[in-house]
Amino acid sequence: MRILQVVSRYYPELQYGGPPQKIHALSRGLAGRGYDVRVVTLHSVRRSARVVQHEGIQVSYLPWVGKGTWQVPLGIDTLGAAVRLSDLVHCYSLYNLLCPAAAAFAHRAGRPFVLEPLGMYVPRLRRLGAKRLYHLAFTRWMGRQAARVVATSPGEAEELAELAEPGRLVLRRNGIDLEPFENLPPADPFRAAQGISAGERVILYVGRISPIKNLEQLVQAFHDLSLERTRLVLVGPAMEPDYAQALTELIAALGLDGRVLLPGPLYGEEKLSALAAADLFVLPSLSESYGNAAAEAAAAGVPVLLTDTCGIAPQIDGRAGLAVPVGVSTLAAGMQALMEDDEARDSVTRRRGEVLQELSWDEPLTQTEQMYEALLSKP
Structure with a gap:
């Protein structure tokens, strides 16, 4: 055929x-x-x-x-x-x-x-x-x-x-192709490249720097939480320069320079190293037909926080992470639960292995x- x-x-x-x-x-x-x-x-x-x-x-x-x-x-x-x-x-x-x-x-x-x-x-x-x-x-x-x-x-x-x-x-x-996530590379190369010390936690986003991804609400939620020794890293290509500029200006206005990083796109081993370093993966999109980046994070064993407007949300919610409505307060509450509450983190990620079988x-x-x-x- x-x-x-x-x-x-x-x-x-x-x-x-x-x-x-x-x-x-x-x-x-x-x-x-x-x-x-x-x-x-x-x-x-x-x-x-x-x-x-x-x-x-x-x-x-x-x-x-x-x-x-x-x-x-x-x-x-x-x-x-x-x-x-x-x-x-x-x-x-x-x-x-x-x-x-x-x-x-x-x-x-x-x-x-x-x-x-x-x-x-x-x-x-x-x-x-x-x-x-x-x-x-x-x-x-x-x-x-x-x-x-x-x-x-x-x-x-x-x-x-x-x-x-x-x-x-x-x-x-x-x-997704599960093989690359079976043995992740060390996190050290990513941490060294971004200037993140071993004692700091990492909240990671991977995807396009685009309005549909709703990154301004994620940045605002991160600011409102004031998590100690934690960096927010937004990985991806800036396909729309005006939006990327507005996001950079928001980061500066909130006093988050150095705490929110925009390293550009990472592929292959570099992206896998970023996932190895991540304590939490966040996909805050206004809309996603599926959400492959969240699937990859789950395959890498990283707890996932995503908006319930992502197609993959029902697979992730309560099994490999948490799905929340779009909004600054809901994103902040989700990050708080998954970063600061070990019991909540364990309760919504204990079925990650089950989810993995559904992602190939x-x-x-x-x-x-x-x-x-x-x-x-x-x-």
């Missing part, structure tokens, strides 16, 4: 958050099960075009012009040819022009088309008018054309119910495989 994955950004461009890593993991897993998997995506450099192999996956990077939602892919004939050579097309994310083009090519060629919005269906922040226009122009049509629409959490499934009826709506969680890619891969097989077995 020949599967074409279409996404606006792909591995190894991890600065774009979880989707590039997730889709590469799915692609690699499907290839390992005997599928011929290919990817068409956009390059982060506008007019750069190339075809490469990533762990047995052929990836075609298309050049583009424009900006934001309206990045116009060039070399569209490459996408059309890839669709015609495939048996099935799976498109990820919204608010780009690559997926509508792929959907149109799939419709014309008679190929089943799967749409996975990655939690983007409900516009929440920034360019709301442009996103509503995108829905009118493309999303509704793609929703009608899609043989299946995939949600990664029950909350997202509720949102997507207006786009696809139950027979076409599939709930399939994300997964095995089940999502099998479900994806079954979905593909069902679509292609139809007359």
Whole structure:
């Protein structure tokens, strides 16, 4: 079976958050099960075009012009040819022009088309008018054309119910590769790089420095708690300079310079060393379709505090950490409980081993495989 994955950004461009890593993991897993998997995506450099192999996956990077939602892919004939050579097309994310083009090519060629919005269906922040226009122009049509629409959490499934009826709506969680978390590297390299002494505690966030992540409330909650000998470390790329600047100014205004650190993105061994150093992981997002960073922290054995707007929250809450409503006071109370109250910490993390078994890619891969097989077995 020949599967074409279409996404606006792909591995190894991890600065774009979880989707590039997730889709590469799915692609690699499907290839390992005997599928011929290919990817068409956009390059982060506008007019750069190339075809490469990533762990047995052929990836075609298309050049583009424009900006934001309206990045116009060039070399569209490459996408059309890839669709015609495939048996099935799976498109990820919204608010780009690559997926509508792929959907149109799939419709014309008679190929089943799967749409996975990655939690983007409900516009929440920034360019709301442009996103509503995108829905009118493309999303509704793609929703009608899609043989299946995939949600990664029950909350997202509720949102997507207006786009696809139950027979076409599939709930399939994300997964993570558990192997890197089985033997974490020492915490010392991370502590040394950030100037954190052995006696200091670490509250860690890993993800994009972006408004949807709600980091300003986390910083305010950290300030209000006044935890002794504790650093808050916000790891991730500053994809939106204005927000990063506002966050830096807030940190200074609250007198937290030196106590709240912004080291930029960390990947591979450096990220694992950060997790090894962490006493608590916090994901304070306004919305997450799933929350892979929280899953990775749980796999690393770090207690997790996250907002109940994260898709993974039901898996984590009371088992590997604590889920709380969005808000400064709730984040502060959660940090207080998990950092200062050993009994509370133990009570909400004692089932971490059970959660670990639910985080691997095995089940999502099998479900994806079954979905593909069902679509292609139809007359």
